[in-house]
Structures are given as C-alpha cells and as structure tokens.
Amino acid sequence: MNQLSIRGVSRVFTSPKGVATQALTPVDFDVRENDFVTILGPSGCGKSTLLRIVAGLDRPTAGTVLLDGQQVDGPGADRGMVFQSYTLFPWLSIEQNIRFGLRERGMPEAQQKERADYFIAKVGLRGFEHHFPKQLSGGMQQRTAIARALANDPKILLLDEPFGALDNQTRVLMQELLLGIWESAQKTVLFVTHDIDEAIFMANRVAVFSARPGRIKTELAVDFPHPRHYTIKTSPEFMALKARLTEEIRAEAMATDLH
Amino acid sequence: MRPRRRSLAPLEPVSPRAQWLLGLGFFVLFFAVWGFFTLGGYVSPTFLASPVTMAQEGWLLFTEFNFIHDIGMTVWRVFGGFALAAVIAVPLGIAMGAHKGLEAFLEPFVSFCRYLPASAFIPLLILWAGIGELQKVLVIFIGSVFQILLMVAVSVGSARKDLVEAAYTLGAQPSGIVKRVLIPGAAPEIAEILRLVLGWAWTYVIVAELIGSSSGIGHMITDSQSLLNTGQIIFGIIVIGLIGLISDFAFKALNRRLFAWSSL
Numbered sequence: 001m002n003q004l005s006i007r008g009v010s011r012v013f014t015s016p017k018g019v020a021t022q023a024l025t026p027v028d029f030d031v032r033e034n035d036f037v038t039i040l041g042p043s044g045c046g047k048s049t050l051l052r053i054v055a056g057l058d059r060p061t062a063g064t065v066l067l068d069g070q071q072v073d074g075p076g077a078d079r080g081m082v083f084q085s086y087t088l089f090p091w092l093s094i095e096q097n098i099r100f101g102l103r104e105r106g107m108p109e110a111q112q113k114e115r116a117d118y119f120i121a122k123v124g125l126r127g128f129e130h131h132f133p134k135q136l137s138g139g140m141q142q143r144t145a146i147a148r149a150l151a152n153d154p155k156i157l158l159l160d161e162p163f164g165a166l167d168n169q170t171r172v173l174m175q176e177l178l179l180g181i182w183e184s185a186q187k188t189v190l191f192v193t194h195d196i197d198e199a200i201f202m203a204n205r206v207a208v209f210s211a212r213p214g215r216i217k218t219e220l221a222v223d224f225p226h227p228r229h230y231t232i233k234t235s236p237e238f239m240a241l242k243a244r245l246t247e248e249i250r251a252e253a254m255a256t257d258l259h
Numbered sequence: 260m261r262p263r264r265r266s267l268a269p270l271e272p273v274s275p276r277a278q279w280l281l282g283l284g285f286f287v288l289f290f291a292v293w294g295f296f297t298l299g300g301y302v303s304p305t306f307l308a309s310p311v312t313m314a315q316e317g318w319l320l321f322t323e324f325n326f327i328h329d330i331g332m333t334v335w336r337v338f339g340g341f342a343l344a345a346v347i348a349v350p351l352g353i354a355m356g357a358h359k360g361l362e363a364f365l366e367p368f369v370s371f372c373r374y375l376p377a378s379a380f381i382p383l384l385i386l387w388a389g390i391g392e393l394q395k396v397l398v399i400f401i402g403s404v405f406q407i408l409l410m411v412a413v414s415v416g417s418a419r420k421d422l423v424e425a426a427y428t429l430g431a432q433p434s435g436i437v438k439r440v441l442i443p444g445a446a447p448e449i450a451e452i453l454r455l456v457l458g459w460a461w462t463y464v465i466v467a468e469l470i471g472s473s474s475g476i477g478h479m480i481t482d483s484q485s486l487l488n489t490g491q492i493i494f495g496i497i498v499i500g501l502i503g504l505i506s507d508f509a510f511k512a513l514n515r516r517l518f519a520w521s522s523l
Contacts, residue, residue, distance in 0.1 A: 057424050077430025087425035091443045091520045101429035104439070134523040145425075152429055 003188050004031040004054065004156055009063035011049050022213035023049045026063060029207065029216055031156070034186040036179075038193055038203040040245065042253040046214025047192045051160050054190065055081045067155060077101055080149030084161040086141045088133035094144050095120065095129040101152035119147035122181060139170040146178060156188040163198070175201055176230060183226050196245050201233060208248050211255040218248055308490035313497075316490035326479065330498065333464055333475040336392065340399025341460045345453060348407035355408070356415025356445070357437050366412070369405050377402030378466040390471035398467040399460050406456050414448040415441050447518035454510040461503050 006029040013021045023046040031037050041047040052058040054065050056075035065072040067079065088097045098116040107115075120129055123143040133141050142162055149157055159178075163171040179202055182189060193199050199206050200222055208218040222241065224232050232238050265271055273281070290310055296302045297309035308316065320326035355362045377398050384401075388394040418441050426440045468477025476495050483491035515522060 055428055057427065075424070075427035077428075079428060081425070081428035083421055083425060085421050087421045089422060089426075089440070089443070090523075091446070091518075100426070100439070101431075104426075104429060104431050104435050132520045132523055134520070148429065158428075 002030040003033040003035075003068060004190070005066040006030070006050070006054070007064050007066065009050065009053055009060040009065060011046070011053065011058070012061045024053075024060075025213045025215045027214070027216055031188060031190060033188055035205060036182055036189045036191070036203050037205045037207060038191045038199040039207050039209060040193060040196065040199040040249065041209025041214065042211055042249060043194055045209045045212050045252065047209045048160050050214065051081075051158050051190065051192050054156075055079050055158050057081075077105065077152050078155045080152050080154035080157045082142070082145045082149050082157070082159045082162040084164045086133065086138065086145070086165075088141055088144055088148070090133050093130050093132060094125060094136070097133065097144055098148045098151050100148060105152075115151050116147075119151045122150075123147045123177065137170075138166050139174060142166065142174060143177065146181070150181070150185075150187075156190060159189070159191045161193055162191075164193075164195075171195075171198070172230065178202065179228060183228075194249075196242055196249060197233060200238060200241050200245065201228065201230075206245065208245065209252070211252040217252070220245070304489075305487060306489065308488075308493060312490040313493050316488060317494035317498075320479070320491060320494060324479075329475050329479050330502070333468065333477065333499075334502065336395045336467070336475065337399060337457075337460050337464045339392075340396040340464075341403055341457055343396065344400045344403035344407055344456075344460075348404045349411055349449060349453075352408045352411025352449075353415050353437070353442060353445070355412035356418075357441050359416075362412060362416065366409070369408050369412075373405040373409055375401075375405075377463045381467060381470055385471055395464065395467045395472070395475075399463050402463040403456050403460050406459065407452060410452045410456075411445070411449055414452065415445045418444050447514065447521035450510075450514040450518065454507065454514065457506060457510065458503060461499060465499065 006027055008026040008028060009024060010022070010026045011024040013023055015021070027050060039047045039050070049058060053060050054072065056072050056079065072079075088094075089100065092100065095113075095116050098119055099112045102112040102115060116129075120126055123146060125140060125143060125147070128136060128140065133144065136144070145162070163174045166174060175198055181187075189202075191199075191202060203222050206220045206222060207216050208220070209215070210217040220241070224237070266273065294310050297304070297307055298311070304312070351365075355365055380401050381394075381398060384394045384397050388397055422440055422444065423436055426436055431439065464475070465477040465480070468475040469481050472478040472481075476499055480492050480495045483489075483495070
C-alpha cells in the first residue's frame, strides 16, 4: 500500500528581483509502507527541495503530497527528519534532545525517560546521556538526531544527506547502524543522498534524480536480502548496479556542469 | 637563525600566572607614575591630589561623612533603574525578535530612541518627577531600556533557522518554538547584553546625581568639586570603578554557571 504519494509536485523559486528558477519539474512518486527508498542525484538537482516539501518545511508551487491519504500542510511530528547539518539543541543534553518531541507532545515524564532510554541504547550512546551535543563527535551527534526522530515514532523518516558531513569510515558504520534499525523495526524511510554506494546499500528502491530542473529519471529496485552485510558492497551484483547508476549520475552531473 | 621568542609571537597565549601579574603590573605602574608626579611636587596639589592624600580622604569619607550611605544610594538607583528596564525590555525584545510584524512596528521607533542621550532627559525628568529617587531611577531606565530591547530582539531574531525547522519536524507548535528554541538559544547572549548594559547604567547614574541630588557618589563628587578636594573626587571615581568591576565579575561568573553549554 502506498503510504506517501507525491502528486505533480513542482517548485519554482523566485528571487527578490523576480528571476524564476525551476527547482523541480512536476514529480510523481509513491513510497510504500515500510519501504526504504533512496533518492540519488547530483548536488543542486532539487532532491533536498522535494524532501523539504514532504517534511512540510517548504511548499510546492503546484501539486500535493499525501501521507496516508492526508494532505501535507506544514511540518508535523508524523514526518521525522534528520538534517545534514548538526541540528541537536546545544543547550539540551543528549537525553533531553531525544525527549524533545515527546515532551512537546505532553507525554508523562516517566514514559519519556523510558522511551529515550530505549533509543539511546539502540543507537549505542549509553553513557553519553548527560553530555551536551558539542562534547560528542559528528557521528554521535547524527546518531542522536536519528534517535530523536525515531523516539517520536513518525510514520515516515526523512533523511537529508544525514551522513554527508562525516568521514568515510564513520559514514559506513552509520549506514549499517541505520539499516540495522530499519531491519529490526519496520519503518518507511525516504533518504536523500549523492553517494551511490550509500544509495544502493541502504535501499529497496533507488530513485535517480535528473539535473536541475529536477525530476525522477529512473527507478531501480534493489533486491539484496536482509539483513545486509557490508560485504555485499563488493559482490558482482552490487558492482553491476553501481556501474549502471554511475553512468546515470554522470550524465546528469555533466548536464549540470554544462549549464 | 636566532630562535624567536615564542611569547612575542602573535596570538601566543600567556600562562594564567603571567596574565595575573601583567594585569596587576599596570595598576602598580599607574600608581607609581601618579605618585611620582604628585609626591615629587611636579603637579600642584590643588589640581591633583597624591595617592596618599586620596587614601586619607577616602578614609575620612567613610568615618566622618557616612560615605557608605552614598554608595548604597547609588547602587540602589543603578539596580532599580536597570531591573525595571530589564523586566520590560527582555520580554518585549524576545517578542520583537520572534515576531517580525511586531519588530517592523517597534524597531524604527526604538532605534530612534536609542540615540537619545539619557542625560539630556534630566531637566525634563526633574520637571516631571521632581528631584527625588524616581527621577534618578528614570534616567537609568531611559538609558538602558531601548538598548536592551534592540539587542535582545536582534539576538532572538538571529536564532539558527535549522534548529527551528528541526523543532517543527519534532511536532513543536509556534509557542513551543519561542519557549523551547528561541529563548533557550538566545539566553546566554541576553545575559551578556544585560551585563554590558549594566556597565553603561553606571555611567548614567553619576550624571543623574550631579544634578539636583542630596546623596550618592555623584553628589559627593560635586560637593568635593566646590571644595577643590581632588582627593575625594578621585576616590569617588575609583569606588565607582571598583563596584563596576565587582558586579561585572559576579555577572560573568553567574552567566558561566547558568549557561555552561554555551562555552563548551
């Protein structure tokens, strides 16, 4: 069943001088319940704009986004988001950050604590509950951000290049962590990235974005069984998929460059 | 090549001990130069008292002239006017920073008022409020309220946009954004603004006390001027500096304790 339906969503940015830039040409796209979909595209292609529209942080110029048949009209707790930049509240401890949404919703304190505790363990931050974000590494901060979004139990988890600012080794470990969480607790995930390995490794389905103005150019199913082990990244099937996506992305990156 | 002295390199830190000694060193130098010119007879005592005379006059002020009462009055006026300004300006500044409509409504007027010199209001305030305590408190209030208002509004308005967006995606309502993102995020800066403006309030109070006043450090200074007692004037100035320094240290220490996260 389709949980998320994107219907004819387009976005035109108008500068203060009145110059219009088409960031998204009408996009139609569906995400099934408990699907893990990655959106892959060159930088500046509008993939983040689409994610922000789904989150309700940006409004489409035309078209609608439906979540469980309900039209999206502004941000809400049913769509959790993890950003590329570190967006933990620096004045709150790790535990208080994870409880932010629960407290906002008025959940009883004991229940908040219990839930935060569960997710602290889940992302491997036991012992760091009372640290401030700045005392943690980038990877740990993003793990907290994932825990904070999941603790809210959203219908869909949106991630906007969440591991983009991390070093390569940390990024790979974070991919495994997030995939592990998804495998154990089914959740609909929409994950934006420009990293081809990441897009294939995590996803059931990869949607390739064209260069600006963005549209979905290709959709590709990824059928590796779960639980996935990092060694699949060197398998011939993975390599074949990667080769194909590299070609697709390369053509788009060149198109952007020639503009 | 000669080894370069690292301590002379730009931005090279000094040890806490050296920092302390250097800071103290300048005070010592200052008093030494002052003492040299006054005690050595190079400057007429009518125009500048020596450090020794100043200390003696200071002692007399406390023992004979109940100077502690003057100090108390001045401190009361500063904190009274400052507290009144803060109670009004901090919440209004937060509201201005958070709501762009309110900011557009008030900001031009407040910016205009900010440049009105508080001391120029003294004649008007004497007319309205007499020469009692209210007039002095109002001078401090006028001098502080617009400054705090504007700086708090700017501080709250420059909140990190991505934190606000993150809070929205976690289900926060607009009131929650103000209470749980904008205010805690701006709190350390607001505390710093208050510390800064409190320092300015000290300069207004003396001006307020120079005119139409029967107590306070500023009043003592005007009295001493008519008696050509430069020792008392200098002592009064030094007392103001010391109180300012102490309240500044206390404020800084409090801010560091309250907002430990911001100095990580």
